[in-house]
Amino acid sequence: xxxxxxxxxxxxxxxxxxxxxxxxxxxxxxxxxxxxxxxxxxxxxxxxxxxxxxxxxxxxxxxxxxxxxxxxxxxxxxxxxxxxxxxxxxxxxxxxxxxxxxxxxxxxxxxxxxxxxxxxxxxxxxxxxxxxxxxxxxxxxxxxxxxxxxxxxxxxxxx
Amino acid sequence: xxxxxxxxxxxxxxxxxxxxxxxxxxxxxxxxxxxxxxxxxxxxxxxxxxxxxxxxxxxxxxxxxxxxxxxxxxxxxxxxxxxxxxxxxxxxxxxxxxxxxxxxxxxxxxxxxxxxxxxxxxxxxxxxxxxxxxxxxxxxxxxxxxxxxxxxxxxxxxxxxxxxxxxxxxxxxxxxxxxxxxxxxxxxxxxxxxxxxxxxxxxxxxxxxxxxxxxxxxxxxxxxxxxxxxxxxxxxxxxxxxxxxxxxxxxxxxxxxxxxxxxxxxxxxxxxxxxxxxxxxxxxxxxxxxxxxxxxxxxxxxxxxxxxxxxxxxxxxxxxxxxxxxxxxxxxxxxxxxxxxxxxxxxxxxxxxxxxxxxxxxxxxxxxxxxxxxxxxxxxxxxxxxxxxxxxxxxxxxxxxxxxxxxxxxxxxxxxxxxxxxxxxxxxxxxxxxxxxxxxxxxxxxxxxxxxxxxxxxxxxxxxxxxxxxxxxxxxxxxxxxxxxxxxxxxxxxxxxxxxxxxxxxxxxxxxx
Ligand SMILES: Cc1cc2nc3c(=O)[nH]c(=O)nc-3n(C[C@H](O)[C@H](O)[C@H](O)COP(=O)(O)O)c2cc1C
Ligand code: SF4
Ligand code: FES
Numbered sequence: 119x120x121x122x123x124x125x126x127x128x129x130x131x132x133x134x135x136x137x138x139x140x141x142x143x144x145x146x147x148x149x150x151x152x153x154x155x156x157x158x159x160x161x162x163x164x165x166x167x168x169x170x171x172x173x174x175x176x177x178x179x180x181x182x183x184x185x186x187x188x189x190x191x192x193x194x195x196x197x198x199x200x201x202x203x204x205x206x207x208x209x210x211x212x213x214x215x216x217x218x219x220x221x222x223x224x225x226x227x228x229x230x231x232x233x234x235x236x237x238x239x240x241x242x243x244x245x246x247x248x249x250x251x252x253x254x255x256x257x258x259x260x261x262x263x264x265x266x267x268x269x270x271x272x273x274x275x276x277x
Numbered sequence: 278x279x280x281x282x283x284x285x286x287x288x289x290x291x292x293x294x295x296x297x298x299x300x301x302x303x304x305x306x307x308x309x310x311x312x313x314x315x316x317x318x319x320x321x322x323x324x325x326x327x328x329x330x331x332x333x334x335x336x337x338x339x340x341x342x343x344x345x346x347x348x349x350x351x352x353x354x355x356x357x358x359x360x361x362x363x364x365x366x367x368x369x370x371x372x373x374x375x376x377x378x379x380x381x382x383x384x385x386x387x388x389x390x391x392x393x394x395x396x397x398x399x400x401x402x403x404x405x406x407x408x409x410x411x412x413x414x415x416x417x418x419x420x421x422x423x424x425x426x427x428x429x430x431x432x433x434x435x436x437x438x439x440x441x442x443x444x445x446x447x448x449x450x451x452x453x454x455x456x457x458x459x460x461x462x463x464x465x466x467x468x469x470x471x472x473x474x475x476x477x478x479x480x481x482x483x484x485x486x487x488x489x490x491x492x493x494x495x496x497x498x499x500x501x502x503x504x505x506x507x508x509x510x511x512x513x514x515x516x517x518x519x520x521x522x523x524x525x526x527x528x529x530x531x532x533x534x535x536x537x538x539x540x541x542x543x544x545x546x547x548x549x550x551x552x553x554x555x556x557x558x559x560x561x562x563x564x565x566x567x568x569x570x571x572x573x574x575x576x577x578x579x580x581x582x583x584x585x586x587x588x589x590x591x592x593x594x595x596x597x598x599x600x601x602x603x604x605x606x607x608x609x610x611x612x613x614x615x616x617x618x619x620x621x622x623x624x625x626x627x628x629x630x631x632x633x634x635x636x637x638x639x640x641x642x643x644x645x646x647x648x649x650x651x652x653x654x655x656x657x658x659x660x661x662x663x664x665x666x667x668x669x670x671x672x673x674x675x676x677x678x679x680x681x682x683x684x685x686x687x688x689x690x691x692x693x694x695x696x697x698x699x700x701x702x703x704x705x706x707x708x709x710x711x712x713x714x715x716x717x718x719x720x721x722x723x724x725x726x727x728x729x730x731x732x733x734x735x736x737x738x739x740x741x742x743x744x745x746x747x748x749x750x751x752x753x754x755x756x757x758x759x760x761x762x763x764x765x766x767x768x769x770x771x772x773x774x775x776x777x778x779x780x781x782x783x784x785x786x787x788x789x790x
C-alpha cells in the first residue's frame with residue numbers, strides 16, 4: 119500500500135477532524151473523502167481508522183461493502199449506465215454494448231487517456247424515461263446510441 | 278407585468294432537457310424584455326410530456342409540452358405568456374385527462390408548488406396537519422394514523438400506526454424517526470419525485486411522527502444515486518429551520534425536532550430496514566437478526582420508527598383531513614391511495630396516484646397507452662426486482678395488497694415495469710439471480726451461495742445441458758432460498774424466477790449459439 123501524498127493526507131486528516139464528533143461518522147467521512155479526492159485511496163484507511171478509533175479491518179470492511187466507494191482514481195468523466203429491469207426493457211443492454219465499443223472499455227474500467235470511466239448502476243429513479251444514464255452527476259433519459267455519442271462528445275470537449 | 282412560468286427542476290424532467298428549456302426561456306425573455314418569474318417546480322409525473330412548461334394566466338395554469346429549447350422562440354411568438362395557442366398547447370394543466378382522473382392526496386402539491394418555499398407550501402395547505410397534531414395528545418395522533426388504515430408504502434405494507442404505538446410505548450429517552458429514502462427498486466421513483474417536488478410534506482410528516490412518539494431527532498437515509506433529491510432536501514430543511522418549523526421550538530409549541538440527511542452508498546440491501554440502520558451507524562449494511570424490532574432497539578440501540586418517504590409524506594394529509602377521510606379511499610384492507618409508477622416499455626409512463634382497487638389493465642392501457650414500442654405487452658414486473666412477473670392473462674388483477682398476494686405477486690413500492698413481446702423471460706430470471714448475488718449482504722448461505730448457483734443453473738438450461746433436470750434443480754433452489762434466507766432479498770429474489778417458470782416456461786429452452 120502506498121502512503122498518501124502529503125496534500126491528500128492533509129485533506130483526509132481535516133475531514134476526519136471535522137466529522138469525528140458526529141454520531142456514526144464513518145460513512146460520512148468516506149463520502150467526504152471521495153467527494154474531495156474522487157475515490158477512497160487505500161492509503162486513507164489507516165488515517166481514518168486512527169482518527170475514528172476503529173481498526174483498519176473495520177474501515178476496510180466498510181469501504182469494500184459499498185459499491186459507491188471507488189478504490190482507484192476515476193477518469194475525468196464518470197459515465198454510469200443503468201442496467202436494471204426498467205432500462206433493460208428499453209434497450210439498456212444494447213446501449214451498454216454500444217458504450218463499451220464507443221469508449222473501448224468494459225464496465226469498471228477507465229480509458230487509457232484517463233478521460234472516461236464506465237460503471238453499471240441499478241436504477242437511477244428515471245424509469246419512466248428509460249434507458250437512463252448519469253454522467254458526472256447529470257441525469258439523462260431516453261438515451262439512444264446517437265444521443266450517447268453526443269453526450270460523451272460534449273464530455274470530451276469539457277475539461 | 279411579470280408572468281410566472283414553471284419549468285420543472287425534477288431530475289427526470291432535467292434528464293430530458295428541462296434545464297436547457299429553462300435557460301432558453303430566461304434568455305429569450307430577456308431578449309424580448311418580457312418580465313418573467315421562473316419557478317422550478319417538481320414534476321406532475323406525466324413524464325411523456327416532460328419537459329412540461331406551465332404559465333400562470335387569468336385562465337389558470339396553462340401547459341405546453343413536451344417543450345425543447347428549440348421550441349422556445351416559437352412559444353414567445355405565439356404569445357404563450359398570455360396563454361396563446363401553439364402546437365404544443367395542452368390547455369389547463371389540471372384538465373389534462375391523464376392527470377385529471379387521478380386522486381392525488383400524498384402528491385397533492387407535487388408539480389404545483391415551489392419546492393424551496395415554505396410560504397408556498399403553507400399557502401397550499403402545508404403545516405395544517407402539524408398544527409392539528411400539536412393540539413393533540415401523542416396517543417391520539419398515533420390512533421389517528423392507525424384508524425386511517427395507512428400501511429407502509431416501502432414494500433412490507435405493515436400498519437404504520439401499530440409501529441408508531443410500539444415506539445410510543447417505550448420508556449421516554451432518546452428515540453429516533455428514520456426515513457427510508459433508499460428507493461432501490463427498479464421501476465420506482467415516487468420517493469424521488471416527492472423529495473424533489475414537495476420536500477416539506479416529508480419534513481412535516483417526520484416532525485409529526487417525532488411529536489407522536491417522543492423523538493427529537495430524525496434522519497433521512499437517502500440513496501447516493503439521487504443528488505437532485507439531496508439538494509432539494511437540504512434546501513428545504515434549511516428553509517424549515519429558518520421559518521421555525523424545525524429546531525428547538527417547532528412552530529412555537531416548545532417541542533424540539535431536528536432533521537439530518539445521510540447518504541447511502543450504492544447498496545440495494547441498505548433499503549432493508551435493519552441494514553439501513555447499520556449503515557446509518559456507519560457500518561457495513563449487514564442485516565440484523567430480529568428480534569429485537571427496530572421499534573424497540575433500533576438506531577444506536579434506541580427505539581426507532583422506520584418509515585418510507587411516501588408513508589411519512591402521507592401523514593400530514595391524514596392529520597389535516599382526518600383518518601376517516603383517508604380510510605374512505607381504497608378497498609378491503611388496502612386503505613387510501615397509492616402513488617403507482619408506470620415504467621419501462623410504456624407509452625405514457627409516470628406517476629399515477631389513485632385509490633387502491635383499480636386494475637393493472639386500466640393502468641397499463643388507459644393511463645399507459647400500451648407499450649412504447651407499440652408491440653403487445655407480454656409481462657409486467659410488479660413491485661421491484663423481488664416482485665413477480667405478471668402475464669397478460671392476469672391484468673385484471675386489482676391494485677390491492679391482498680389481491681396481488683392472491684396471484685402470488687406483491688405490490689411492494691408500487692412500481693410496474695412493462696415488457697413487450699421481445700422480452701426473454703429466462704434472461705430476466707437469470708438477471709434476478711444475478712442481482713441477488715451482486716447485492717447480497719453475505720450473512721446467510723441460501724442467499725449468498727444460492728443466487729450464484731441459480732445463475733449457473735440457468736446458464737446450463739440455456740446451454741441445453743440436462744434441461745428438465747436443471748429446471749427441477751432451479752425450482753428446488755428457489756424453494757431453499759425462500760425458506761432459508763434471513764431477509765427479503767434472498768427470500769424474495771426467487772419470486773421473479775418462479776413466476777417466469779410458471780407463466781413463461783417456454784422461454785427456458787436451449788439457445789442456438
Ligand atoms: C431487500 C429489501 C429492500 C428494501 N428496500 C426498501 C427501500 O428501498 N425503501 C423502503 O422504504 N423500504 C424498503 N424495504 C422495506 C423496509 O425493510 C421496511 O419495511 C420499510 O422501510 C418500512 O417502512 P414502511 O412501513 O413505511 O414501508 C426493503 C426491504 C427489503 C427486504
Ligand atoms: S437473505 Fe441475503 S441479504 Fe438478506 S440477510 Fe441473508 S445474505 Fe443478507
Ligand atoms: S431502472 Fe433504470 S432508471 Fe430505474
